[in-house]
Amino acid sequence: MGRSPCCSKEGVNRGAWSAEEDEILSNYIKTNGEGKWRDLPRRAGLRRCGKSCRLRWLNYLRPDIKRGNISSEEEDLIIRLHKLLGNRWSLIAGRLPGRTDNEIKNYWNTCLGKRMKGQSSSKTGRKGVIYGSEEKKHSTETLHEPHKVIQTNATRCNKVLLPPQQGEPIKEKDTDVGLLEIPSVLASQDGQYLGFLMDFDFGGLLVSDVLDSSYMLPLGDEIHEKSHANGGDCDGNSFSSSFDHHLALNEAVLGDWSESNLVQNGVAPEIERLGLP
Protein backbone atom coordinates (compact mmCIF):
# COMPACT_ATOMS: atom_id res chain seq x y z
CA MET A 1 0.00 0.00 0.00
CA GLY A 2 1.13 3.52 -0.71
CA ARG A 3 4.49 4.38 -2.17
CA SER A 4 7.16 1.85 -2.56
CA PRO A 5 10.10 2.47 -0.25
CA CYS A 6 13.10 4.38 -1.53
CA CYS A 7 15.13 1.22 -1.50
CA SER A 8 14.64 -2.43 -0.84
CA LYS A 9 14.58 -3.03 2.89
CA GLU A 10 15.92 -6.52 2.48
CA GLY A 11 19.56 -6.93 3.35
CA VAL A 12 19.80 -3.28 4.33
CA ASN A 13 20.95 -2.21 7.76
CA ARG A 14 18.80 0.25 9.62
CA GLY A 15 19.11 2.23 12.81
CA ALA A 16 22.27 3.52 14.39
CA TRP A 17 25.47 3.47 12.39
CA SER A 18 28.43 1.45 13.61
CA ALA A 19 31.93 2.92 13.76
CA GLU A 20 32.93 0.54 11.00
CA GLU A 21 30.15 1.76 8.70
CA ASP A 22 31.12 5.36 9.45
CA GLU A 23 34.69 4.65 8.50
CA ILE A 24 33.75 2.93 5.27
CA LEU A 25 31.49 5.81 4.28
CA SER A 26 34.02 8.50 5.23
CA ASN A 27 36.82 6.79 3.38
CA TYR A 28 34.71 6.27 0.30
CA ILE A 29 33.59 9.89 0.14
CA LYS A 30 37.08 11.22 0.81
CA THR A 31 38.31 9.17 -2.14
CA ASN A 32 35.42 9.50 -4.53
CA GLY A 33 33.60 12.61 -3.43
CA GLU A 34 29.93 13.19 -2.63
CA GLY A 35 27.00 12.50 -4.91
CA LYS A 36 25.52 9.50 -6.70
CA TRP A 37 24.03 8.49 -3.38
CA ARG A 38 21.89 5.79 -4.85
CA ASP A 39 24.84 3.79 -6.11
CA LEU A 40 27.16 4.72 -3.27
CA PRO A 41 26.27 1.92 -0.84
CA ARG A 42 26.90 -0.75 -3.46
CA ARG A 43 30.16 0.83 -4.60
CA ALA A 44 31.34 1.46 -1.07
CA GLY A 45 30.25 -1.96 0.13
CA LEU A 46 27.73 -0.68 2.66
CA ARG A 47 24.48 -2.39 3.52
CA ARG A 48 22.61 0.89 3.75
CA CYS A 49 20.32 2.78 1.44
CA GLY A 50 21.69 5.82 -0.36
CA LYS A 51 19.48 8.20 1.52
CA SER A 52 20.76 6.93 4.81
CA CYS A 53 24.37 7.34 3.63
CA ARG A 54 23.73 10.88 2.49
CA LEU A 55 22.12 11.82 5.80
CA ARG A 56 24.86 10.23 7.83
CA TRP A 57 27.53 12.07 5.89
CA LEU A 58 25.81 15.44 5.87
CA ASN A 59 24.68 15.40 9.48
CA TYR A 60 27.46 13.58 11.19
CA LEU A 61 30.59 12.61 9.27
CA ARG A 62 31.44 15.73 7.29
CA PRO A 63 34.79 17.05 8.51
CA ASP A 64 33.57 20.64 8.90
CA ILE A 65 30.71 19.76 11.21
CA LYS A 66 30.51 21.52 14.55
CA ARG A 67 28.65 19.51 17.12
CA GLY A 68 26.94 20.59 20.31
CA ASN A 69 27.69 23.71 22.34
CA ILE A 70 25.53 26.11 20.42
CA SER A 71 26.74 29.52 21.47
CA SER A 72 24.48 32.34 22.56
CA GLU A 73 25.38 34.19 19.36
CA GLU A 74 24.33 31.21 17.30
CA GLU A 75 21.19 30.82 19.34
CA ASP A 76 20.33 34.45 18.83
CA LEU A 77 20.85 34.06 15.10
CA ILE A 78 18.68 30.96 15.00
CA ILE A 79 15.87 32.77 16.74
CA ARG A 80 16.09 35.75 14.43
CA LEU A 81 16.33 33.64 11.31
CA HIS A 82 13.45 31.46 12.43
CA LYS A 83 11.40 34.54 12.93
CA LEU A 84 12.09 35.53 9.35
CA LEU A 85 12.12 32.17 7.67
CA GLY A 86 9.94 29.88 9.70
CA ASN A 87 10.89 26.23 9.65
CA ARG A 88 13.29 26.55 6.75
CA TRP A 89 15.97 24.67 8.58
CA SER A 90 18.33 24.25 5.69
CA LEU A 91 18.34 27.99 5.02
CA ILE A 92 18.89 28.72 8.68
CA ALA A 93 21.67 26.16 8.88
CA GLY A 94 23.25 27.71 5.83
CA ARG A 95 23.90 30.85 7.88
CA LEU A 96 25.51 28.92 10.71
CA PRO A 97 28.80 27.49 9.52
CA GLY A 98 29.33 23.91 10.58
CA ARG A 99 25.76 23.44 11.73
CA THR A 100 23.32 21.12 10.01
CA ASP A 101 19.64 21.56 9.36
CA ASN A 102 18.92 18.49 11.43
CA GLU A 103 20.83 19.87 14.40
CA ILE A 104 19.14 23.24 14.18
CA LYS A 105 15.75 21.59 13.86
CA ASN A 106 16.37 19.36 16.85
CA TYR A 107 17.72 22.26 18.87
CA TRP A 108 14.67 24.30 18.04
CA ASN A 109 12.23 21.50 18.80
CA THR A 110 13.88 20.59 22.07
CA CYS A 111 15.09 23.91 23.45
CA LEU A 112 14.18 27.07 21.63
CA GLY A 113 10.69 26.13 20.54
CA LYS A 114 9.69 25.39 24.08
CA ARG A 115 11.35 28.52 25.36
CA MET A 116 9.55 30.59 22.74
CA LYS A 117 6.29 28.98 23.70
CA GLY A 118 7.00 29.71 27.32
CA GLN A 119 7.65 33.31 26.44
CA SER A 120 4.41 33.49 24.51
CA SER A 121 2.51 32.93 27.70
CA SER A 122 4.14 36.08 28.99
CA LYS A 123 2.82 37.87 25.92
CA THR A 124 5.98 38.50 23.92
CA GLY A 125 9.25 36.95 22.95
CA ARG A 126 12.45 38.68 21.94
CA LYS A 127 12.19 42.10 20.48
CA GLY A 128 8.50 42.21 21.19
CA VAL A 129 7.62 39.48 18.74
CA ILE A 130 4.56 37.52 19.69
CA TYR A 131 5.03 33.78 19.66
CA GLY A 132 1.61 32.29 19.88
CA SER A 133 0.34 28.75 19.94
CA GLU A 134 0.40 28.81 16.17
CA GLU A 135 4.18 29.04 16.24
CA LYS A 136 4.58 25.68 14.60
CA LYS A 137 2.51 26.69 11.63
CA HIS A 138 4.37 27.89 8.63
CA SER A 139 5.19 31.50 8.98
CA THR A 140 3.33 32.50 5.85
CA GLU A 141 0.31 32.21 8.02
CA THR A 142 1.72 34.14 10.91
CA LEU A 143 3.37 36.97 9.07
CA HIS A 144 1.27 39.21 7.00
CA GLU A 145 3.47 40.67 4.39
CA PRO A 146 3.05 44.11 2.96
CA HIS A 147 5.97 43.40 0.65
CA LYS A 148 6.63 40.23 -1.23
CA VAL A 149 9.53 38.71 -3.04
CA ILE A 150 9.26 37.67 -6.63
CA GLN A 151 10.56 34.22 -7.23
CA THR A 152 12.14 33.84 -10.59
CA ASN A 153 13.01 30.56 -12.19
CA ALA A 154 16.41 30.78 -10.60
CA THR A 155 16.64 29.17 -7.22
CA ARG A 156 18.18 32.27 -5.76
CA CYS A 157 16.14 35.38 -6.03
CA ASN A 158 16.99 38.87 -5.02
CA LYS A 159 13.96 40.89 -5.85
CA VAL A 160 11.56 42.35 -3.37
CA LEU A 161 8.14 43.47 -4.48
CA LEU A 162 6.97 46.67 -2.89
CA PRO A 163 3.28 46.86 -3.76
CA PRO A 164 1.45 50.18 -3.96
CA GLN A 165 0.22 51.55 -0.68
CA GLN A 166 -3.41 50.84 -0.07
CA GLY A 167 -5.66 53.61 -1.30
CA GLU A 168 -2.67 55.30 -2.82
CA PRO A 169 -2.78 54.64 -6.56
CA ILE A 170 0.25 55.71 -8.49
CA LYS A 171 -0.54 58.10 -11.28
CA GLU A 172 1.50 57.63 -14.40
CA LYS A 173 0.67 61.07 -15.68
CA ASP A 174 2.70 62.63 -12.90
CA THR A 175 5.89 61.60 -14.52
CA ASP A 176 7.47 62.24 -17.87
CA VAL A 177 8.36 58.62 -18.12
CA GLY A 178 5.36 56.34 -17.88
CA LEU A 179 5.44 54.33 -14.73
CA LEU A 180 5.24 51.08 -16.59
CA GLU A 181 8.29 52.04 -18.58
CA ILE A 182 10.39 52.25 -15.47
CA PRO A 183 12.58 49.22 -15.10
CA SER A 184 11.64 47.06 -12.14
CA VAL A 185 8.03 48.11 -12.17
CA LEU A 186 5.69 45.15 -12.29
CA ALA A 187 2.63 45.28 -14.39
CA SER A 188 -0.14 42.94 -15.38
CA GLN A 189 -0.64 42.29 -19.04
CA ASP A 190 -3.43 44.83 -19.21
CA GLY A 191 -1.00 47.42 -17.94
CA GLN A 192 -2.17 47.63 -14.37
CA TYR A 193 0.49 48.64 -11.89
CA LEU A 194 1.20 45.82 -9.46
CA GLY A 195 4.16 47.04 -7.54
CA PHE A 196 7.77 48.05 -7.57
CA LEU A 197 10.39 45.40 -7.94
CA MET A 198 13.64 46.10 -6.15
CA ASP A 199 16.92 44.30 -6.39
CA PHE A 200 18.73 43.62 -3.17
CA ASP A 201 22.30 42.53 -3.49
CA PHE A 202 23.85 42.04 -0.10
CA GLY A 203 27.25 41.11 -1.35
CA GLY A 204 26.67 37.40 -1.61
CA LEU A 205 23.88 37.34 0.90
CA LEU A 206 20.74 37.72 -1.10
CA VAL A 207 17.58 38.79 0.56
CA SER A 208 15.97 35.73 -0.89
CA ASP A 209 18.26 33.64 1.19
CA VAL A 210 16.67 35.19 4.17
CA LEU A 211 13.12 35.56 3.06
CA ASP A 212 10.93 32.54 2.85
CA SER A 213 10.33 31.58 -0.74
CA SER A 214 6.73 30.92 0.10
CA TYR A 215 6.28 34.63 0.73
CA MET A 216 7.24 35.05 -2.85
CA LEU A 217 4.67 36.01 -5.35
CA PRO A 218 4.61 33.42 -8.09
CA LEU A 219 5.15 34.82 -11.52
CA GLY A 220 1.92 33.71 -13.07
CA ASP A 221 0.57 34.40 -16.52
CA GLU A 222 -0.97 37.61 -15.36
CA ILE A 223 2.34 39.14 -14.38
CA HIS A 224 5.37 39.85 -16.41
CA GLU A 225 8.54 41.20 -15.04
CA LYS A 226 9.56 44.36 -16.78
CA SER A 227 12.86 44.55 -15.02
CA HIS A 228 14.13 41.56 -16.89
CA ALA A 229 14.57 43.76 -19.88
CA ASN A 230 17.03 45.71 -17.82
CA GLY A 231 19.29 42.76 -17.27
CA GLY A 232 19.86 40.92 -14.07
CA ASP A 233 20.91 42.52 -10.84
CA CYS A 234 20.64 46.17 -10.22
CA ASP A 235 23.66 47.71 -8.66
CA GLY A 236 21.98 50.72 -7.18
CA ASN A 237 20.98 49.07 -3.93
CA SER A 238 24.09 47.32 -2.93
CA PHE A 239 24.67 47.15 0.78
CA SER A 240 27.81 45.53 1.98
CA SER A 241 27.81 45.56 5.71
CA SER A 242 27.14 43.29 8.62
CA PHE A 243 24.74 40.43 8.82
CA ASP A 244 22.79 42.28 11.49
CA HIS A 245 22.35 45.03 8.99
CA HIS A 246 20.92 42.60 6.47
CA LEU A 247 18.60 41.07 9.00
CA ALA A 248 17.40 44.43 10.18
CA LEU A 249 16.65 45.46 6.64
CA ASN A 250 14.86 42.21 5.95
CA GLU A 251 12.79 42.64 9.04
CA ALA A 252 11.89 46.06 7.79
CA VAL A 253 10.95 44.68 4.39
CA LEU A 254 8.69 42.20 6.10
CA GLY A 255 7.11 45.03 7.97
CA ASP A 256 8.13 43.59 11.30
CA TRP A 257 10.80 45.83 12.67
CA SER A 258 11.71 48.07 15.50
CA GLU A 259 12.97 51.52 14.78
CA SER A 260 15.77 51.30 17.31
CA ASN A 261 17.00 48.12 15.71
CA LEU A 262 17.18 49.79 12.32
CA VAL A 263 18.96 52.81 13.72
CA GLN A 264 21.37 50.60 15.61
CA ASN A 265 22.19 48.65 12.49
CA GLY A 266 22.47 51.67 10.28
CA VAL A 267 19.54 50.68 8.14
CA ALA A 268 17.22 53.56 8.89
CA PRO A 269 18.49 55.88 6.13
CA GLU A 270 18.04 53.14 3.56
CA ILE A 271 14.55 52.42 4.78
CA GLU A 272 13.74 56.08 4.44
CA ARG A 273 15.25 56.19 0.97
CA LEU A 274 13.29 53.12 -0.11
CA GLY A 275 10.13 54.66 1.23
CA LEU A 276 9.22 51.70 3.34
CA PRO A 277 6.42 52.26 5.81
Place this chain on the structure above:
DNA sequence: AACGTCCACAACCGCAAACAG
Protein backbone atom coordinates in the same frame (compact mmCIF):
# COMPACT_ATOMS: atom_id res chain seq x y z
C1' DA B 1 18.51 -2.23 42.42
C1' DA B 2 14.44 -2.10 39.53
C1' DC B 3 11.23 0.21 37.10
C1' DG B 4 9.00 4.09 34.80
C1' DT B 5 9.18 8.54 32.60
C1' DC B 6 11.22 12.19 30.19
C1' DC B 7 14.24 14.19 26.95
C1' DA B 8 17.67 14.87 23.31
C1' DC B 9 19.20 13.46 19.22
C1' DA B 10 19.97 10.37 15.28
C1' DA B 11 17.66 8.32 11.72
C1' DC B 12 13.76 7.44 8.82
C1' DC B 13 9.91 8.62 5.72
C1' DG B 14 7.35 10.83 2.21
C1' DC B 15 7.00 14.61 -0.71
C1' DA B 16 8.48 17.81 -4.06
C1' DA B 17 11.96 20.29 -6.58
C1' DA B 18 15.73 19.79 -9.59
C1' DC B 19 17.98 17.44 -12.99
C1' DA B 20 19.02 14.33 -16.92
C1' DG B 21 17.95 11.93 -20.99
Place this chain on the structure above:
DNA sequence: CCTGTTTGCGGTTGTGGACGT
Protein backbone atom coordinates in the same frame (compact mmCIF):
# COMPACT_ATOMS: atom_id res chain seq x y z
C1' DC C 1 8.16 19.41 -23.60
C1' DC C 2 7.75 14.88 -21.22
C1' DT C 3 9.11 11.33 -18.17
C1' DG C 4 11.92 8.95 -15.00
C1' DT C 5 15.53 9.51 -11.56
C1' DT C 6 18.05 11.78 -8.04
C1' DT C 7 18.56 14.93 -4.44
C1' DG C 8 17.10 17.94 -0.75
C1' DC C 9 13.92 19.18 2.70
C1' DG C 10 10.93 19.14 6.73
C1' DG C 11 8.08 16.37 9.74
C1' DT C 12 8.03 12.41 12.53
C1' DT C 13 9.61 8.38 14.96
C1' DG C 14 12.74 5.33 17.49
C1' DT C 15 16.25 4.72 20.76
C1' DG C 16 19.30 5.26 24.49
C1' DG C 17 20.71 7.78 28.43
C1' DA C 18 19.50 10.61 32.47
C1' DC C 19 16.74 11.23 36.14
C1' DG C 20 13.09 10.41 39.57
C1' DT C 21 10.39 7.30 42.41
